[in-house]
Amino acid sequence: MNEHLLIHIVLLLAIAVAIVALSRRLHFPPVLGYIVVGIIVGPNGFGWIDKEENIELLAEFGIVFLLFAIGLEFSLAQMMSMRRQVFGLGTVQVVMTAVLVYAVGDLVGLDTNTNIVVASAFALSSTAIVIKQLTEQSEIHSRHGRSALGVLIFQDIVAIPLLILIPTLAITNASDNVLGLALGIAFLKGILVVIIMHLIGKYLLRPLFHEVASAKSQELFTLTVLTVALGAAAFTEQMGLSMTLGAFLAGMMLSETEYRHQIESDIRPFQDILLGLFFVTVGMLISLEVLQQHFLLIIGITIGIVVLKGIVLYVVARLFKKEGGVALRIALSLSQVGEFGLVLMTLAFTYNLLPLEVGNILLTSAVLSMSMAPFLVKFNGRIAKYWHKETYASSHSEIENNISESNEHLNQHVILCGFGRVGQTVSRFLTKSNKPFIALDMDIKRVREAHDAGESVYYGDAAKETILRAAFLNKAKIVIVTFSDFHASIKILKNIRHINKYIPILVRTPDDAHVNELIEAGANEVIPDTFEASIMLASHLMLMIGEPPRKVLREIRGIRKNRYHLLENFYPGEDDNPMEEHQVMKGIFHTVILSEDTFASGKTLGSLELERFDIQVEAIKRGSIRGNHPADETRLRIEDHLVLSGAPENMERVELYLTTGKI
Secondary structure, three states: OOOOHHHHHHHHHHHHHHHHHHHHHOOOOHHHHHHHHHHHHOOOOOOOOOOOHHHHHHHHHHHHHHHHHHHHHOOHHHHHHOHHHHHHHHHHHHHHHHHHHHHHHHHOOOOHHHHHHHHHHHOOOOHHHHHHHHHHOOOOOOHHHHHHHHHHHHHHHHHHHHHHHHHHHHOOOOOOOHHHHHHHHHHHHHHHHHHHHHHHHHHHHHHHHHHHHHOOOHHHHHHHHHHHHHHHHHHHHHOOOOHHHHHHHHHHHHHOOOOHHHHHHHHHHHHHHHHHHHHHHHHHHOOHHHHHHOHHHHHHHHHHHHHHHHHHHHHHHHHOOOOHHHHHHHHHHOOOOOHHHHHHHHHHHHOOOOOHHHHHHHHHHHHHHHHHHHHHHHOHHHHHHHHOHHHHHHHHHHHHHHHHHHOOOOOOOEEEEOOOHHHHHHHHHHHHOOOOEEEEEOOHHHHHHHHHOOOOEEEOOOOOHHHHHHOOHHHOOEEEEOOOOHHHHHHHHHHHHHHOOOOOEEEEEOOOOOHHHHHHHOOOEEEEHHHHHHHHHHHHHHHHOOOOHHHHHHHHHHHHHOOOHHHOEEOOOOOOOHHHHHHHHOEEEEEEEOOOOOOOOOOEHHHHOHHHHOEEEEEEEEOOEEEEOOOOOOEOOOOOEEEEEEOHHHHHHHHHHHHHOOO
8 A cells, every 4th residue: 555545544534524515605515615725736737646546445445435426315215106207208318318419529529438428428417416405405205396307217227328338448349340259248238237237136135134234233234235236236347347336236236125224324425425535536637727728618518518418308398298497407406427427438448438628628518517406406487487588488387277176166275295105195185174174286297196186285396485475375274284295394384484474384304403494484383293202102102001191191291382302312322322313302301310429419509500511410329219390409410320411412511511510
């Protein structure tokens, strides 16, 4: 190992911390921050780090974990439910984009191998940036969001043959007659690998993970995940294919198991760090000198990528009967080059399929197109509204009119935002009580099915003021927000309060991580799923052990009246990390035992002024007797057990104070 490797890695990490923190503050994707780090420290920047084989090796592991994670997120059920977008819209977009890019490359004189790589890379979009941005904007379930997701799923699928293609191109000349034979052999190998991996996944991996999980060892589980990911990568590399293909297939196999979410959680630390190194090495390939010499050309190619992909996506979406505004929003969301494109281009560099200067120009253009993506996705609605004023307005007017014309007679009704499992359950209670309601949802299939069955459900984005007005918000009695998406709930709350400051709003949330933010945004009541599940379990238990129903009901009402205060703090377990969990739990319980030498012994609770630590004394256990909520006048004794509640970060400070008197 190079003796300077450790210094190089430390330097990389230090600069990465600063740049990525700045990019997050400016709301840029971290991917772009890592690329900037590579440009700064690499041989083409300030030259602080030469191209390091060891760093490149770590970066290759980053690609492996990226593909493994993408495979984990791949869902066969989701793919089949969106098959029209995936195999229709996605197929035509990838083929048309690749053909047009290839034609342009042919015109400017790129050789066949280079052209195939570039056309394949430019046909793909950024899964990470697009899905993250659409989710944060609460657009992932909109018409353009679902279509964009379908296209991205197909692009993930088409990555499999592309990962097979790159090494094959490297071992043969594209102009030779043997290319077709070599490709045929490679794809047969690929099919064989897929079959073998499928059989391993079906008959070996699920039982293996079941056995590992039953051991209840976090270390063993994580080690098994790493072994599977890297083992699959090594297997495909030994078969003469890309190791990233093996990682992707391993992720796909495990995505259909019940251990998917735990695996995602376990690999994330490795994935994020190593993936960051991969994007740093991408930045190292970008030459500032080439950027300066060919600035106008690079800007032209960047704009050309975005415009060409945008036009293709718009035309294809229109061919699939999408409205003008929706088609334009799909085009704007997917017009960039993605992570897979960068992976293909860096693999091409590794196999000498891209000339250095040409590759630098194209890679820089691809990165610049990615830097435009967050802004194009963020403002896709405004741009579509500007370019399609009439159709955009008429489409929204049609949706609004459909809601308002059908419900003009309603007064003192309930507005349900979201008609998923929770929304439908609430609607059944309302129907049984003969209470009128309007439900708004963005899932077209669900709305159609429910509406055909006679339910008062309408397609519409509850985060839009015009939709809320069409649902006669000012005449409604109450609004219930049933989405689990925090960002969507915040947008809805702000728009409701902009129209009506006084209407009661009930909000459902998966846990209590964002309760205060939801209340500040305008919610009157916030119902966390985790707390309600705990209450129901406890109430059934109390009834089954013979407690009077009236007493159980009184206890439940008391807990809800006090906004679940009784349930906010928990005793942390060995596997809990309070510094992470307190965002959800809000606090923990901790017991401090007083000894003869303890500073607090002999003093009253009031004199200790524990409020300054934002800590509450919940109880004092003295011998076998426990007293809850002790008074300030209570004098503490040796062997007293103080039960404290509060934020985890304050517990160490207060315990130090109680034992030594030091603050």
